[in-house]
Amino acid sequence: MSGEDDHLNIAIVGSGICGMCSAMALARQGHTVSVYDRDPAPPDGDADAAFFNWQRRGAAQFRHPHAFLGLLCNIIEENYPDLLEAFYAAGARRVDFAEMLSAELRAAYVAEPGDAKLWVLMCRRATMETVFRRYVESMANVSIHNGVRVTGMCTQVDSQGTLDVTGITIEQAGRTSERTADIVVDASGRLSKFPGWFAALDRTVHEEKDDAEIVYYTRHYRLQPGCEEPPRGERPGAGDLGYLKFGVFPGDNGTFAIILCLPVAERLLQRAVRAGATFDQICLSIPGLEPWLVDNRSSPTTEPFGIADIQSVWRHYVTAGEPLARNFFAVGDAALRTNPLYGRGCSTGILHAHILADVIAESRDPVSRAHRFDERTEKELRPIFSASLREDRNGIARSAAVLEGRTLDKPDGLKKWFRLAFGDALGAASREQLHVLRGAMKSFHLLENPGAFLKDPKIRRTVLRYMLKGRRRNSAKRLQPGPGRAEMHDLLGLSADAAVSPDESEIVNPA
Numbered sequence: 001m002s003g004e005d006d007h008l009n010i011a012i013v014g015s016g017i018c019g020m021c022s023a024m025a026l027a028r029q030g031h032t033v034s035v036y037d038r039d040p041a042p043p044d045g046d047a048d049a050a051f052f053n054w055q056r057r058g059a060a061q062f063r064h065p066h067a068f069l070g071l072l073c074n075i076i077e078e079n080y081p082d083l084l085e086a087f088y089a090a091g092a093r094r095v096d097f098a099e100m101l102s103a104e105l106r107a108a109y110v111a112e113p114g115d116a117k118l119w120v121l122m123c124r125r126a127t128m129e130t131v132f133r134r135y136v137e138s139m140a141n142v143s144i145h146n147g148v149r150v151t152g153m154c155t156q157v158d159s160q161g162t163l164d165v166t167g168i169t170i171e172q173a174g175r176t177s178e179r180t181a182d183i184v185v186d187a188s189g190r191l192s193k194f195p196g197w198f199a200a201l202d203r204t205v206h207e208e209k210d211d212a213e214i215v216y217y218t219r220h221y222r223l224q225p226g227c228e229e230p231p232r233g234e235r236p237g238a239g240d241l242g243y244l245k246f247g248v249f250p251g252d253n254g255t256f257a258i259i260l261c262l263p264v265a266e267r268l269l270q271r272a273v274r275a276g277a278t279f280d281q282i283c284l285s286i287p288g289l290e291p292w293l294v295d296n297r298s299s300p301t302t303e304p305f306g307i308a309d310i311q312s313v314w315r316h317y318v319t320a321g322e323p324l325a326r327n328f329f330a331v332g333d334a335a336l337r338t339n340p341l342y343g344r345g346c347s348t349g350i351l352h353a354h355i356l357a358d359v360i361a362e363s364r365d366p367v368s369r370a371h372r373f374d375e376r377t378e379k380e381l382r383p384i385f386s387a388s389l390r391e392d393r394n395g396i397a398r399s400a401a402v403l404e405g406r407t408l409d410k411p412d413g414l415k416k417w418f419r420l421a422f423g424d425a426l427g428a429a430s431r432e433q434l435h436v437l438r439g440a441m442k443s444f445h446l447l448e449n450p451g452a453f454l455k456d457p458k459i460r461r462t463v464l465r466y467m468l469k470g471r472r473r474n475s476a477k478r479l480q481p482g483p484g485r486a487e488m489h490d491l492l493g494l495s496a497d498a499a500v501s502p503d504e505s506e507i508v509n510p511a
């Protein structure tokens, strides 16, 4: 592209992770980018100041721990090497594939070229967001406006009925005004108001929506002075006990967080887990979490808090081959989101932001931009979304079986038996065979379509060899060490007869 039209005036609604990633990707193409967010700017100071003091009512997940997978890390490393340095300076850590291996696999480890892409960045989301923010605000052609609530869209309809988005309306300190823009980007997250604003104009944003049927609880901790994190790779710090999923998220500057995730039907445990002492008691009973808390290795820095309404959502802005509006794009959670348990949202979000920047650079025609954005979103993000949905459905079936005291290990039908046997063999092989784990990690880090590694003939042969070893052996490797459901209820003194009132089942989520 050349000429004056190349230089666009772009309004981004939301300065969360995807708002910042979109601003970075668009600003480096020379566009003028204005970002609007209802929340205040991050406070001055270090990572702790951002975590404890930043008021982030607009992003309910702000204080829940986040994993930053290979997809996100590699996009940053390849496109913004100086940003990566800023993450390290703020206390974020790079953890490579080799560092995550069990002692047995580490002993046999020989590096391969692709391993350099299998890494995670470990830090709190507050740290991640602050570093993104500081980087973006230092770009000459970006302005970020905080304390500004976007209250609507400015639009025009031509004689053919085509809708053009021409700007936004904003409210700041009680005053309403308009901001015109060549392109409006909705990066306002899971509670985006744009679908409602389109509905008011008689344009329907079609939505696919599935409930993950879980409630997610977090507690943050700090290692005591002189204490180290437990060694990696010995006991899995994440797993599924059937009625409870758990995970530890090492953070920056000596911090870490633990999540406990419960099915919505586990009311008694949900109520219990909100008390700090019970949360810790549960963690101490799970071998993968115990080393993080035992012997006063750490102390909590927050009470437990939760978040509910965990859904997978995909919003369609092109239906029946027609864009809903011209010069409007939704990115990140505003467009699609998956269960946070898989830690994929920020990775799919930064990819989405870069897809947007690509399509804006490729064509000047607003309709072909809308089509191209839709096509690439379907091609590159749909496989991740579909895999997450399948994992959710399996998880819902597993926890329902545990709750009802049924076993899923004795399937009715050959197809189901084969699926289970294959899954167990794959799980066992990826614990014991480096090449299988490497393949599985490419999927985990979203560096290829989920499950693509299973097309590798060597991996297939290994998994089939494991199937021949027998299901009993393989499924024993799948089971996570930890108390069963009845044992956990006993341990916590929970009575199955205790009633839970609707009020008590509400979720506390600090701003």
Ligand SMILES: Cc1cc2nc3c(=O)[nH]c(=O)nc-3n(C[C@H](O)[C@H](O)[C@H](O)COP(=O)(O)OP(=O)(O)OC[C@H]3O[C@@H](n4cnc5c(N)ncnc54)[C@H](O)[C@@H]3O)c2cc1C
Binding pocket: 013, 014, 015, 016, 017, 018, 019, 020, 036, 037, 038, 039, 057, 058, 059, 060, 061, 064, 065, 066, 067, 068, 069, 148, 149, 150, 151, 187, 188, 189, 190, 191, 192, 193, 216, 307, 331, 332, 333, 334, 337, 340, 341, 342, 343, 344, 345, 346, 347, 349
């Ligand atoms: C509990 C939980 C845990 C998660 N864990 C992970 C993880 O481990 N790894 C991972 O990659 N992802 C994780 N995610 C997903 C991740 O948080 C999201 O995918 C990501 O934050 C999406 O970024 P976003 O910019 O689209 O939205 P958000 O980060 O939610 O930002 C939206 C922004 O828009 C602003 N805004 C909203 N409405 C308006 C308005 N009208 N006017 C002005 N501003 C507005 C808000 O203030 C906010 O700043 C998790 C999500 C949850 C719920």
